[in-house]
Amino acid sequence: MIYKVNSCSIYGINGYIVDVEVDLSNGLPGFDIVGLPDATVKESKERVKAAIKNSELQFPQKRITINLAPANIKKEGSVFDLAIAAGLLVSSMYFLEEEVRKTIFLGELSLDGTVKGIKGILPMCIEAKKQGFNRIITSNENAQEAALVCGLDVIGVNNLREMLGFLDGSLIIEPTIFSAEKLNCNDLDDWDFKDVSGQHTVKRALEIAAAGSHNVIMIGPPGSGKTMLARRIPSILPDMSFEESLEVTKIYSVAGLLKEDENLILKRPFRSPHHTISAASLVGGGRIPKPGEVSLSHFGVLFLDEMPEFPKHVLEVLRQPLEDECVTISRVNGTITYPANFMLISSVNPCPCGFYGDESNRCSCTPSQIKNYIGKISGPLMDRIDLHVEVKPVKFNDLSSEARSESSSSIKARINRARDIQLNRYSKDGIYFNSQLKPKQINQYCKIGLKEKALLKNAFEKFNLSARAFTRILKVARTIADLEGSDNIYINHIAEAIQHRSLDKKYML
Ligand SMILES: Nc1ncnc2c1ncn2[C@@H]1O[C@H](COP(=O)(O)OP(=O)(O)OP(=O)(O)O)[C@@H](O)[C@H]1O
Numbered sequence: 165m166i167y168k169v170n171s172c173s174i175y176g177i178n179g180y181i182v183d184v185e186v187d188l189s190n191g192l193p194g195f196d197i198v199g200l201p202d203a204t205v206k207e208s209k210e211r212v213k214a215a216i217k218n219s220e221l222q223f224p225q226k227r228i229t230i231n232l233a234p235a236n237i238k239k240e241g242s243v244f245d246l247a248i249a250a251g252l253l254v255s256s257m258y259f260l261e262e263e264v265r266k267t268i269f270l271g272e273l274s275l276d277g278t279v280k281g282i283k284g285i286l287p288m289c290i291e292a293k294k295q296g297f298n299r300i301i302t303s304n305e306n307a308q309e310a311a312l313v314c315g316l317d318v319i320g321v322n323n324l325r326e327m328l329g330f331l332d333g334s335l336i337i338e339p340t341i342f343s344a345e346k347l348n349c350n351d352l353d354d355w356d357f358k359d360v361s362g363q364h365t366v367k368r369a370l371e372i373a374a375a376g377s378h379n380v381i382m383i384g385p386p387g388s389g390k391t392m393l394a395r396r397i398p399s400i401l402p403d404m405s406f407e408e409s410l411e412v413t414k415i416y417s418v419a420g421l422l423k424e425d426e427n428l429i430l431k432r433p434f435r436s437p438h439h440t441i442s443a444a445s446l447v448g449g450g451r452i453p454k455p456g457e458v459s460l461s462h463f464g465v466l467f468l469d470e471m472p473e474f475p476k477h478v479l480e481v482l483r484q485p486l487e488d489e490c491v492t493i494s495r496v497n498g499t500i501t502y503p504a505n506f507m508l509i510s511s512v513n514p515c516p517c518g519f520y521g522d523e524s525n526r527c528s529c530t531p532s533q534i535k536n537y538i539g540k541i542s543g544p545l546m547d548r549i550d551l552h553v554e555v556k557p558v559k560f561n562d563l564s565s566e567a568r569s570e571s572s573s574s575i576k577a578r579i580n581r582a583r584d585i586q587l588n589r590y591s592k593d594g595i596y597f598n599s600q601l602k603p604k605q606i607n608q609y610c611k612i613g614l615k616e617k618a619l620l621k622n623a624f625e626k627f628n629l630s631a632r633a634f635t636r637i638l639k640v641a642r643t644i645a646d647l648e649g650s651d652n653i654y655i656n657h658i659a660e661a662i663q664h665r666s667l668d669k670k671y672m673l
């Protein structure tokens with residue numbers, strides 16, 4: 165006799181339904197799991213057996229075979245424990261198979277029968293809903309996260325006995341309701357642009373970048389405030405839509421990085437990995453594949469401080485995700501794609517001593533030292549960066565001035581307006597920001613007049629721009645026009661966009 169219950173697992177950042185089939189046959193008692201289980205899934209046998217016995221329930225004294233279907237995808241983790249236990253309890257007639265036909269079981273078991281939380285519950289619940297299931301039984305720890313998905317009854321249980329009580333009707337457990345109070349969105353940021361004196365051009369460039377999600381490189385001497393400015397970017401990033409929040413939360417859920425009291429991520433991510441990071445940690449991968457920093461920065465910011473300190477081969481792996489907005493990792497049995505649509509913010513000193521190009525003429529580096537240093541950032545990578553910004557040392561008058569600079573909240577208000585314009589314009593195109601425009605959409609949304617064309621042609625020849633740089637200038641000009649609320653792109657918008665691409669000569673970029 166075969167009994168079937170359902171569970172779910174993760175491939176990439178999406179869930180897929182796993183059928184847990186239990187077969188009991190006569191013969192010497194034994195317990196086997198088939199269907200490409202990894203070591204953790206195989207260990208499930210011991211956890212489930214102990215959990216059932218320690219909950220004072222009957223464990224079938226038969227030859228047990230568990231099949232996890234589809235059998236062609238490798239199963240990892242302890243998520244199937246609860247479903248395997250449920251399958252065995254069905255086979256012992258504790259409850260009927262029909263009662264759990266539309267139920268998904270997700271959870272790890274302790275030896276004493278306690279149901280524990282697992283990673284990646286959100287994408288699994290999204291898939292369960294899609295496939296027509298209407299109930300999730302999981303640990304209390306995961307119940308809030310699961311309840312984010314509307315239209316599913318989420319039953320949170322502490323242990324196997326509670327689950328059984330619920331299923332045989334002797335215990336009433338109300339479905340978990342998603343509580344908006346538990347949303348952790350308001351951890352106040354102390355970082356505000358009002359603390360940064362002067363630096364108007366840089367702030368303007370960062371405003372444009374945040375409004376259209378463009379990549380930025382900041383070049384300047386030590387102590388000019390590059391790190392200080394970058395740290396304040398999260399305070400002006402536009403609010404996330406619910407779909408964006410859900411997508412980001414899915415990635416963090418799969419990576420197991422959701423904080424305990426955090427069910428839905430409402431703030432755009434800001435990741436700033438150290439320069440000792442490996443290529444695999446940056447883009448993702450590993451024996452058990454995990455999203456890398458580029459995916460953890462999805463819909464947010466990846467900040468690379470002191471960019472030339474990163475090994476060249478590590479920087480080069482950024483090229484593909486910067487272009488494709490996703491990372492594809494090859495595995496023995498297939499490929500996994502993680503989304504990676506991030507805004508790259510980087511800071512560099514212009515040379516090893518940091519003072520090349522400075523008005524004080526303090527630089528003591530040789531031309532070849534400078535070339536080697538800045539050359540770590542390759543041409544193709546530089547080409548993908550839309551805004552090149554010079555951060556000059558802040559002037560004494562600005563520093564000592566009593567006047568406070570504009571606050572982040574007022575900059576953010578402008579950015580949110582520009583962002584709404586983009587959301588409206590691209591509602592049917594499946595993109596969110598100007599930086600995501602594809603060539604066909606550029607033709608449609610970035611139309612320019614003759615005067616504007618002439619200016620662009622001039623810049624193209626003067627700065628030896630690549631075709632990519634050309635389209636990137638148009639996208640930045642689109643954002644500048646949106647910040648102004650202008651439907652058309654005019655010559656002043658193009659001129660400002662070009663100005664942010666013209667540092668190459670000065671800094672040997
Ligand atoms: N515009 C500014 N307004 C107020 N304080 C500033 C400004 N610029 C720099 N500072 C002060 O200088 C400190 C150093 O700035 P920061 O670390 O951002 O420089 P940096 O450009 O990143 O230097 P490095 O290249 O050495 O990393 C800041 O912590 C801040 O106290």
Ligand SMILES: [Mg+2]
Pocket residue numbers: 390391392469470511
């Ligand atoms: Mg710094």
